[in-house]
Amino acid sequence: MLADEGRANNRRKARAAACNPPRGVEFTAGGTGMGTTSRLIEVLPGQMREIALQVKRLREGSKLTQEDLARACNRAASELLGPEDLKRVGRVSRSRIAHIEQAHAPRPGKGVAITLQPHEVRILAHALGVSPEQLAGDHAGGIITWDPLTNPRRARHFLGLVEDFGRSARELVGWAEFLPCSLETREFMHAHHEAIFGGEASHLPPDLRAEYTRAAVSMYDTIGDRRREDLVAAASRRSWGFTHLMLRSDIEGIARGKEPYAGIAPAVRRACLAHLRGLIADRDLRVRLVIADDGEGLRHLVQGFDSLVVFDETFAFWRHASGDIAYTTHNSIVRLRRALLDTLQAHAAYREPGEVAAFLDDLVSLSR
Structure with missing residues (x-):
């Protein structure tokens, strides 16, 4: 139910963003002038x-x-x-x-x-x-929420926060319904973004549809390229290791070409999964993939979100099904988010590198 409402909210936001393209920064009473904030x-x-x-x-x-x-x-x-x-x-x-x-x-x-x-x-x-x-340095007062589709300018500022906390972090643990951009090939990432945002803008007039899709894809591609560089190209310099959690049906959806991957060529999906296997196998990158089984009834734990990342116990950010991104350094909130991820890890179906690699090999063979 929440996911369906979130998709509806995204469509409404897509319409608003396309019909009223952002012009710099919106200034609203009670906000920071850089997007929606709490104070x-x-x-x-x-x-x-x-x-x-x-x-x-x-x-x-x-x-x-x-x-x-x-x-x-x-x-x-x-x-x-x-x-x-x-x-x-x-x-x-x-x-x-x-x-x-x-x-x-x-x-x-x-x-x-x-x-x-x-x-x-x-x-x-x-x-x-x-x-x-x-x-x-004012992060600890609660949760700050940002709508990236109606205020794309804040993307650079959000990336700056992620980099600041990443410099001192020892471990990043994340979950998502999809692969994070840092673990995808660029070709797959771009096609995935086009599928998501092109679908959300399908009800708009052609000229507005193209403008909206181009702006949204460009913004998320930029964020993805930066995160991939941080993970792979800067592996020798970064202090943290990364664990990504997914439910089994979500990653199998990539291999089988289910929505929103139906329009992505099998060769592109197959190359992405093979690339992922290579990242997991390279111990110098310190990347782990953990697959939890949907049969454990775990999806309700993350209902209302489509992704969540926690840096140690100091910083957390997540995306609501509505498309809004939220982040916080409030200790109690960060610990609660980390506990949710720990629960998912405790119910892993595939955790060890060897069994994860074998599972990915099976997925590659499905991507035909």
Whole structure:
């Protein structure tokens, strides 16, 4: 039931996104200006030293002067704020940037910034190309939800969060109804995205259908390419190993060409499964695949989601059946998500590398 409602919600969102293509960033009362979030972010005096260091690091990393950043902030403000709000908050000056960055100094000078208002967090984050949560380090207040189809700009910010937590993680454990992009061939990934988003836009006029599908596929392909690089190309540099969980019927659906894979050529599906087997066999990559049996009645544990990933016990993100992506670092919520994945692992039908490889060999033979 929830999955059916989610698909209906996705179709409604597809219609809205295609008929009203995103123009930069939507600014809504109570939001961050970078997508749907649960609260405004205000930086308090005790946080300023860390924020000042972050602003300076990001500015210098982007090869911007303080004057450059001030100009970028004013451009961001014109996109994020309405005319009345712009009049109220005024322009960002080079001296304001300097006073913000001074807050990290052992002996800050006169006029140093002692706090940031919510609108300043939004504007600085936008100008520096990060999310407000990244800039302010404000992740622990609960669950943040983002609709990637109506606000694709946030994809870069979300990837930044994933990379930040990935740098210190020891283990990533995930489950999905599908293979994550990092374990797919690029050809299969692209075809899968076209099948998903082309189907959701099938009710739209041809010109809007093509525009919507192209934008959605491009965004998810970009995310997938980055995740594949992190997993495979950067294997020697990353600190974490990855365990991916799937229910048996879901991965068999790829081999048998069931929806949404029916339009993907058997050779492409077969190559993807053979590629997956190679990843599992390469111990240097530290990739595990665990298959749980649907007969255990496990699908109800993940009802309402189509994917979930947990980094140690520090960060979790998941996608609702509606298409919204949610993430959190709230300790209790992360532990609950991890416990769900541990339950799936405890009911594994195929866990050891040898038996998983044999299972994948059987699937490859089915992909005819």
